[in-house]
Each structure stands twice: as C-alpha cells, then as structure tokens.
Amino acid sequence: MKALKYILLSGLVTFFSCEIEDIPDPNNPSAADIAANAKLSDLQLLVSGTESLLRSEMGFYYDVLNIVGREQYFFTNSDPRYTGEILGKGASSLDNAGFYGTRPYAGRYIVVKNAHILIDAVNNTAESITAQEKNGYTGFAKTVQAYSLLLVLNMQYDNGIRVETYDPENLGPFLDYNGALTSISSLLDEAYGELNNAGDAFLFDLSSGFAGFDNPQNFAEFNRAIKARVALYSGDKAGALAALNNSFMDLGGDLNNGPQHFYSEAGTDLSNPLFRTRNASEALVAHPSYMADIRPSDKRRNKVSRRNNTAVLDGLSSDFDVDLFASPSSNIPIIRNEELILIYAEANIGTNNNEAVAALNIIRNAYGMPDYFGMPADDAVTNELLYNRRYSLFGEAHRWIDLRRHGKLDTLPLDRTDDDVWEKFPRPESEVGVQGG
C-alpha cells in the first residue's frame, strides 16, 4: 500500500512538472523580429503600413483645425466638445487629455515610430539590397516622418515638440517652435539627399494616392514641396523659393496636382473620414462667415452647398454643408500645386510683389475672378494672399495656422459670448512631467 501511495505521488508531480511551451503571439508578428530580420516582403509591408498610417486620426486633425480656425462646425449629438471646448464655449478650456489634441498627436507620432521600424529593418535586413535601394526606403521614411512632425508642430506651436523619438526610453528634448522647424527642415534635407541617390525606381510600391510621386525623383519633388511649406513657416522666404524650384510646383498646371491620402470603401481599407452626405443631421457645416465673406464672383463658393434646413446645435447654426468630397472613396490631398503657388506668391511678397500678384492672379482667374487691381503694397497683397489661402485651402486645416503666423487670430469671429480662439493645443497629458516634458 505504501508503494501505491508513492507511485501516485510521483505520478502527480510528474504530470505537473511537464514544461509549458512558450506560445508565440498567435495573432500578429513581433515588431522586434521584423526590425531585426526582415524579408523583402516585410519591407514592403512596413512601407504600406507607414503610408497607411499617414491617414491615422487625420479626420480629427482636419476637423479640429477647421473648427478652431472658424472654417467649419461639426454638429453631432454624440459629443459636446466639438461645439464646446474646441470653440472655447463659456468658461471651458482645452483639456490636455481631450481627444481633439491627443489623438491627432498620437496619429502623427505612430507614423514616425513605424518609419523608425522600417529604417531599422532596412539597415538590418539580410536581403541583398544595394545602398541606393536602401536610400529609397530611408528617403521615403524620413520624408513622411518630417511631414508628420510638422503636423504635430502645427497644433503644439510654441509648446514645442520632440523631434528625436527613436529610443522610447530616451526621448529627445522638446524643441521650441523655431528649433523644431529647423530640425524638421534638416530631416527633409537628409531625406532629399538620400532620394537623390536612390536610383531610378523604388524597390517598393506606394498606393495610387502617390501616383506620379512614386519614384525617387518625383517623390523628392514632394519632399521639396513640404520643405517649402516649412521654410515659409520659418519666415525663410528665400528658402521657400529655392525648395519650390525643385518641387512639383507648376504655375500653369493643375491646381489639384499633388500626392494624396488614398481612401476606399473596400474591405478593411479606410474610407474618407471627412466625407458627409448633404443635409445630414450629424452635420459638418461651413462657418456662416464663409459665405458672408466670399466675393460675389468667387467660384470657390462651390465648396459648400446650401442645406434644405438650417443646422442648429448648441447656440450655433449654419445653412451650408461642407461639400469638398464626392464620396467616401475620395482621396484627401496631402499638398497641392495650388498651395505651392500660394507659397510662391507669399514668398515673393516684400521682394517681388509683381511676381506675387502674378501668382495670385493665376488663382483668382482659376475661380472666375479678374486680375488683382488693388494696392501693390505688402499689406494689401498679403491681405489678398490670405483671402485666397482661406478660400483655396478651405477645409484643409490652413486658415488657423495662417492667421497665427500673420498675428491675425484676433480677426476670427466669436459666435457666442465667451467663446475663445485658441492659439495652440495643450501638450498632451502623457508628455507632461516625463522625460523632460
């Protein structure tokens, strides 16, 4: 009997002491594995993933900047903040944990992170790819990183932003507005150098949103377009003109030419987050000043459409829907020739106002207006420029930034007593008090 007891005891212990196998993640590949040992197909997956991420949380970015810049309202029964904090209603102020600030912020830095993984994977891969081919990948990765950082900076403004974020345990310092612009500019230049040494073709494919910007040469032209915008924001007009020179700006060309965020309603792809049907009760509407201020013959009034009934919420109202996109599959432009022409015009103000006016006339004529006949003084041309930027880039999250850099935020209309126009969004709560934040 004793023997039986011991046999049973040892049986129990043996049963227990079998090793448990470590189960790998059954659902997803590991980030560390791919960064360390990527196949060529993995590199393509990371490129597509990074391009796809360029779209992440962009709906919030556009909505929020368009609302704070008094271009649009968003009337929804689901969230009071679109007509509350973002417009500074009553005593409310922006919350550093509010989705309107944190989600666009996160949406941009995840691009930076994914591009870092791509760069690591390219540098570590055992696949035989040439230095030129590697430059193609890294030129792409750094350009989209720089573009994403610029969008973060647009919202954070003089809070400054982190530019160096490779090591999550040792994040770089917060650079002030000008310092951040300088760093973004250098990153663009680094990418530009790589793209210029990347041969004739990328080893990877981009979506059709980048049609015409999908080899190292024309992708470099996109890089320079972003560079021109950064230079303009830095006040470096000469730098802007130089960058435009190597960009895809075409004074006689299609104003809408430029790379785009691809959208589709197919499968798991993303559909255009800004698209709304007309007369929807959950309404994305034009700020009333859009139609109040537009000049009679300006065809840009077609960017909005009159509603069957007035949209009303929270003491605000509008008769016009924003009508920029035809369908949920419409792409959203990243940067368009029209903006480049406007940058060209602005960069010429003060040094060559005639050239500036000539560029503005291209825009005016395109929308059914005659040549500019106002004063040629800097102020007057600047006002004409701002009018055209407002209407040409309506709904593309520019007006708020433009008025801020021209010191004219106080010209924005306040619709209710005690509303506020914010100058910037608070530094997200997750950055406060950690690693120098």
Add this chain to the structure above:
Amino acid sequence: MRKIKLLLLFLTCTLLSFQGNSQDMTVTGKITDEQGEPIIGASVIVKGTTRGSITDLEGNFSLRASRGEVLEVSFIGYAAQELEVTGESLSVSLREDITNLEEVIISGLASTVKRSNLANSVASISGKELSETTNQQTMDAALYGKFKGVNITSNSGAPGGGISVKLRGITSINGSNEPLYIIDGVYLDNSAISGGLNTVSKASGGGNQSNQDNPTNRIADIDPEDIEFVEILKGASAAAMYGSRASGGVIIITTKRGTSGKPKINFSQTVGISKILKPLGVREWDATKVETHFGVDEVANFQAAKSAGKLYDYEQDLYGNTGSQRTSRITLSGGNESTGYFVGATVKKDQGIVPNTGYSKNAFRLNLDHKLSDRIKLTTSTNYVKSSADRGFFNNDNSGTTMGIAFVATPAWAELHPDENGNYPNNPYAASNFLQTANLVTNNESVSRLISGATLTANLMQRDKSNLQLMVRGGLDNYTLETRAIFPNTLQFQKDGNGTGGASIQGTTTSANTNLAAFLIHDYYASPALTFRTQLGTTAENFNRNNIIGTATFLNGSQTNLDQSGSVAVSQSRLLQNDRGIFFQEEVNYNDMIIGTAGVRADKSSNNGDPNKLYYYPKGSVAINLHQMTDLSSAGISQLKLRTAYGQAGNFAVFGDKWSSLNPINIDGSAGLVISNTIGNENIKPERQSELEFGFDAGVLENKVALDFTYYIKSVDDLLLRAEVPTSTGQTVKVVNAASLENKGIEIGLNLNLINTEDFRWSSRTSLWQNRGLITRLDIPSYTTGGFADFLGQFRIKEGHSPTEIIGVGPADQQDEDGLVIFGNAEPNFQMSFMNNLSFKGFEFTMLWHWKNGGKNINLSALLSDLSGTSPDYDRIDLDPDSALGNGDYRLSQLGANSGPYIENAGYLRMREAGLFYTIPQSVLGDTFDRIRVGFSGYNLINFFEYRSYDPEVSNFGGKGLSTGVEVTPFPSSKRFNFHLTATF
C-alpha cells in the same frame, strides 16, 4: 426539495462502504425532519472514524458501532446533531437550519467542510433562494443582492444579461475583476465577446477607445434552475487553492443531482410580462423653448404638429413595449443504490421592452452518478445550452446612430412613424430614425454550448484510523458563439450615401476550454478527538479561443450574406493559454474545537513572461469553536466560533500583453504592418493578492438567531497597469506591474428563525457590507481613466486615493494639486440586503430588498439630452444653487467648468424579488400529484432612487476594469411580473 440535496451524499459516499473490525454491535435508526418525514440521504458517521452510512428511502440507517461512541448525523439544510450510542436503536429528528450555520461548504478544490468548522466567511445560497422566488432570466441576474461582500451591477437592461461582479472591492485596474466560475468542477468561460458593432457605431472613435458593444457575459448561459447551491469565495484567504485565477474570487456552482428513490417528475410553467422599470417622461414643449433649442424655423413645425395632435411620446414608442415572458421546465430525477440520475430541460422565451428584442434559451442537463464498486464512484454532469439574445442597438456612439443617442436628440414634434406603405421618414434631428432602427436592425448573439464534467473518486486504502482517496476530475466547456449584426441599407444612416450602404457583421467565436485535475486525499484519525486531512493535487487548464468577424458593407439589396455585398473585411483573433498548478494542504481538527488549515499552491502559465516560472500562493487559517470547549448555553449561546484566515491568490495579465506586435492594415489593396498601441512587457507577471480576514459566528437561542461578523484586509501587489507612455514614442501604453491597492471592509449577517411552528414560520436574513479601496503605491504618475474626458468625469488612479474616485473639472478653490476636483466615489458607502420568508399553512411569501447607499455614476445620457434640449427635467429647478436656471440650462452652463452636475448619486433601495405562493394541500390533490404550487412573483417591482435616468445600475463599458457607472443612453432596465405553476408527481 431539500431532500434531494446532494453535496453531503457526495462527501459521504466516499466513506460509505467502510467496514470496521472492532465494533461490537449493529446500530440501526431512522432520521426524520421535525414533521416526522423521513430524510433520505442523511449522513451518519461514527465520530473520529471512517465508519458511516447514509439513510435510505425510509430514512433508515444501519452501521457498526460500540457503546459510548458518538454518531454525527447531518444533512444539508439541517442542523447537524451528535448523539452517543446507548443502544442498538437510535432515532433522531433534524431541525431545519435556516440560519445556515451547519451547512457543508466546498472549501477546497477536492474537499468539503462543515460551515461550523470553516475559518472563512464563505457566502452561499441554495438553488431555492437563487431561483424559486421569481423567474430568473439568466444566471447572473439571479445573484443580485443575495451575497454580502459582493457587488453585482448590471451593465444595461438588454435581454440576455451582462453584468459585472466585484467581490470585496476592486482587485485589478486593468486586468479582470471578474471572479472565476466553476460549475461541478468545470472551469467556465465568462468572456464578453464583442459583435463588432463599432463598424457602425464608431463608439471607439471619440474620447474612449474601448469596445462599447455591451455584449453578454457568457456566464448568462447557465440555467439558474439547474443550480442546487452557489458558494462565493470572496478573496484570496478562501480562494488561495485556486491560485493564479482566483484573485477576483471564485464562484462555485453545484447543480442538482438524482438520489435513490422512485422517479420524481417536476414540471413548472411560468408566464409573465416585463415593463420599463421607470419611465422618465418627456419634456413639455412650448414655442419659446422650441425656438431656443431648435431655432426660429422650427417653431412652425412644432405648432403644426401640436395643432394636428402629433406631439409624440417617443419614450413610450421606443421603450413602452410590454414584453411577454414564458419559461417551461421539466425535470426527472431518481435512482437506485448504485445509480442516480437527474434530467432537466428548460425552454424559455422572453421579450424585451424595446420592440424586437428578447432572449430565448433551450437548455438540457443530464447528471449521472454511478457507483462502480464499493470503492469507486463516478459522477458526470452534462449541460447543453442553446440561447439567443436580441439586444437592440444602444450605448455610446460617434455616429448618432444608436437608438439611445438618436432618441435623446429627437423632440416630440418629430414625425418618425412609418407611412401606410411602411416607409419610415428620415429623422431630421438625428442621424437615425430610432423607430426604424428598432424595427429593422438585428443585433443577435446566439450560443450553442456544451459543458461537461466527470469526477472519479476511488477509495484506495482504508484502515480504521486512516483512509486514502484518489479523485480525478476532468471538464470541458465548449461553445460556438455567433454574433449577427445586420444594418439594412434602407436605414436612414445607411442609405443615400450615409454609412456604408448597409452592413452585415457576422462573427463566429469558438471556445474550447479543458481542465483536468487529480487529487490525493488522506484522512488520518490519530484519536477520536484529533484528525488530520492531507491533500495533494495538480491541475491543468487549457484555453483555446478563436474569434472571426466578417464585415460586409454595400449590401446587395436586402441580402445579408457576407458575399452579397460590395465589400468584405475579415478580422480574426485567437487566444491560447495553458496553465499548470500543484497544491498541498493540511487540515487539523481537534475535536471540532480547533480547526487549523495550511497549504500552498504553485502555478505556472504560458500567459506569464516566463511560462515555466512558478508562482507560489500560501494560505493558512484557524477556527476556534468556543462552544465546543465550554458550555455557553447558560448565556444562551449555542454556537460561538472565532476564525481567522490568510491567503494569497493571483490574477493573470491580459492575454497578449507580453508582446509588442505589428498589426495588419490595408491600403489600396496592399497589406501593411503597423505598430500596435501597446508596448509589450516580456517580464510580465501576475498580480498578487494577499487577504487577511477575521471574524466570528455566533448562534443564540438554539441557533434561532445567528450573527456573523467579518473584517478583511485585502491587498493587491504588482497591479498590472496600462501605464501611459509619452505619446511621442508612437505608442500609447506600456503594460507594467506598477501599483498596489488595498481593500478593507466589514460584512455582517444576521439570520433570524424565530417563529417556527407547524402553521406559521418566519425567517429572515439581513446582510450589511461595506468596502473601502485605496491605492497604496503607484510607481507611475497619477492618471485618469475609465471615462471619456476629465471634464465629463473620470476615475483617477492616484496614490493615497480610492481607485474608484470620480474626478472632474471644477472651481479653482476646490481643485487639488492635479487641478482636478473630487466629486465622489463609485463605491457605495455600504450595501444592505434583507431577505424575508413568511409561511402560513400552504402560503409562502418571500421578498428580497436591496439597499445600496451612496456611490456615484457619471450620467452622460443627461448631458446628451440636455444638448438637444430634450431632458425630462430640463425645466425643473432643483440643481441651480441660485434657483434661477432650469436643470438643463444649469447643467449646460457648468459644462466644461464644473463636472459636478453630471456626477450623480447612484444609490437605490429596491425590492429585487417578491413572491407569493400557495401549495395545494395533499388532501385535495389525491394520488396523482405529490405537490402543486401556484403563485405570483415580481422582479425589481419597487424602486427608490434619485438618479436621473432609467436605472443607477448601468455601465457603458460593460464589466471591464474600473469603468462601471458610466452611462451613455443604455437599454433601460425592466421590471417583471410572473405567474407560476409547479407540479411534482
């Protein structure tokens, strides 16, 4: 009913066949109840030995004993008795144990103990209390208010359940707070699996990225009427033997079994209705208010509707359905000396208070017991459930499409009713016409589930002084869940370019969990006064779940198959986990005076950073029965036990937290990989809970009055947090073991059984419990979580503060160092329940009251209705301290500056259950029927609360983590009335 109690049988069968060799005579006798009815299956054991017997159909027993030895007679539901052997014939009548001091408790994995010898406060109730007062829709709903120390909240009133259960406070912040459910030894899966409605609701698009689909917890599948007994091990001191899964406590369910005797057939039929618990009414409109909220253009529409008599009460239209309820059930039980059987079948069909919602269940159970020989016994349980819940489309969204969100945005003069051709007009005030949504949308969960378990018990070795048992137990819980959400392309929010041209979201989840365990139990009777019980066991649990959701959009006409569409997307997620445990426990009993237990469990799991690292969970406890040591009866005290227990238990990391993954994404037909939001932690380890409890149980006046008191301190270390990382890393959270918390609380129970005559009986159980949580250590900066934004009210995790503290924005002079204002706590001040049972001749009246004092909710339904001017209390003035503004205007005036007005007291007093039954006397019945019982009952019939919505019991985020008590336009709760007929023959 009481005569079919089986727990004890289970215990004593293992002792049944022992034949001693030193006894000098055969003692026979009869065990009866106080009415003289024989008790079948009562256990009679010679104290301090392995000799015993159980009573037969006539209540007779027979065993070998010698003069002077003591017989212990016990049966579940009755007070145990001891009597000395004085002759060859002994008869005893047992007194019903209404105070529950004597019942037998499954304290460990493989053994039981008398409650009077238990060192823990283990809450337990019988199947009678669970489901006999009123008709219970689901297992979870049957538990409310019946256990002290247990905080159960329903997430909404949607048919098919959905609850969160927290035992003795919050035990985890990000991990699961839910207890482990074990039914007849089978580990039950209690997942809440999303149906993928987010595609349409976009609920995760705004402030909170969690799933807000409000799915059912799968524990709802269990048929409450199958249950014989439920025990709740509330913390680590009682549950340590369950190791790494027991931190949230353990709920042990035992189902009914057959007993030897003639076949008994029990048929019951319940019919009833359900109505909205508390309609709020709608706002009274006039032209001025219309102009203020909807603009001057709307006034004409309002006037036109008013003069046409077309101001509608949409609350009545949407929530005013009277749902029919019916449940039919038949059971058959019986057996002979070697075999017992119990067969049960239930057919249930309940309608909800929203059109086209409801719950149906068909369940079948077969429990078989068979004695293979004198020494070997096999018990098996098999349960098949097929259930279907139509849950409507509620809770938060970011598309204005759920019925609740659209309802609060719609004023009375809107015309939403269909025309004569059945076409619904668009709702100009919201993104959806909720009447159309209610009529056309399908949101169904259906389950086909098989739960099966078997236990083999063998007496390997028996001597007069010792005995060795082997118990081998296996269980499997297998189900297929199909979720089906159909949004036809004729819906306002799916047609004319809105939405996605219809959506058909169909998910299939298969879950196959198995558990296997083996135990050795050795009893050693050193002397009649001193006994030892040693247990050693190992357990293995394996979990395998696979969830696939197909989402089709741009549906072909009215087709709903996934391939009848313009676009299909598929997602899949799998969960695999293997756990192994080993445990040892030693129990010493000195003459029932002092009972000491010590043990340790070691666990390893593939879910931990190191799958083969062992985590140890010790326990120890002492119970001292003072009444066994000295005679206290002169003081009127029949029982007095002091007890203390300590134990540890764990809680696993959420599956997947080990890894930093790349997730799939798609752009223009090309696949891509993107980094996930979570930084994985390859060193992740389980949370560890330590609990110390002490208290006393006292019985006076022959246990007619029983009082118990427990105080506990429960601390949790290595709490798993999703610590925020700087967003500039590109990720948002990192899983770390980075905090400790502590719960302290008291539980008091008072059971009265004062009147107990043949014609009139009254008994009551009163429970009072209170818990206070505190974060005692936090290695990361304090943060807010669990809501949408600070200004709307959130929970805050901060050292030195309660984990359920609700904060918000507020006046500068009230702000603390975080710039936030504390508005209260989701945790109630205390809770109390009061169960009463009165019987007079054939009548029996039972009622259960439940009082939750205090505790706050974040009521965002009020906010959303304020924004549209539709709040029922919009014009009432009782909030503004200056008594100037109506409630709606006042709340809105504070929005963004003061979160207070939307953080409301969620206390309540409600009559959870009440039932009045009549048992037709045997004299009337004749021979065909053994018993016929008829009656009426109600559920949630009487409610008192000041909370400004349908029910203070609500959770937009389901049962996850902290997020109870946040309300966003839920499915309103209902009350139910039932008629019952039960016949036994």
